[in-house]
Amino acid sequence: MFIVFIGPPGAGKGTQAQQLVDLLGIPHVSTGDLLRQAISDGTDLGKSASAYMQAGKLVPDELVLGIIGERLEDPALAKGCLFDGFPRNVDQAKALDGLLTARGTPLDMVLEIQVDSDELVRRLLARKRPDDTPETISHRLEVYTNETAPVLQHYADQGLLKTVDGQGTPEDVFQRIRQCVE
C-alpha cells in the first residue's frame, strides 16, 4: 500500500507516521529525514539543501525528486511505503503520480492531519530543532498554505484524500488514523 501523509509542520506527523508504518508493516519515507541525513553525511545533496532548510524554504524539486526516485528503487519499497513530508507542492505530486503509475503501483490513499494554526505554533516553539525559530516557523506555515494545501485539492480530485482531526492526545489522533486505514 502506497500512502501519502500530509500535514502542516507541527501537526505531529513524525510521531503518527512512525506508529502507522509499524501498524501497516511498510517502510517510512520522510524527505525531511533523508535531507537531514544527507546534511549530516556531508554529501553534495546535503550541502545544496541545507540553506533552504535553515530558511524554512522548500528544497528545489529537482533535488527532492532525485532522492525520491533513488529511494523508490529499493526492493523493500516494491509493495508500498508511507511518504511523509512529500509531495509538498503540486509539481512534486504530479511527478510522484507519474513515477508510481509507471511502476503499476498507484497511490492508495492520502491522509491529511488537520491542526489549527495557534496550536501548530505552540507545538513548534516547544520543539528544539535548529529550523524551529519563530521566523522559520511562520515561513514554513506560509509555504504550507501556499504550496502544500493545493496538493490536498489535487488528491481530493482523484478521490484519494482522507482528513483526520489532529487535535487531542497522540493516542486519540492515532485511533482516528487507524480507522481511516482499516
Ligand code: ADP
Ligand atoms: P516539518 O514537517 O516539521 O516542516 P520536515 O522534516 O518534513 O519537517 O521538513 C523540514 C524541511 O526540509 C522543510 O522545511 C524543507 O526545507 C525540507 N523539505 C522536506 N521535504 C521536502 C519536500 N518534499 N520538498 C521540498 N523541501 C522539503
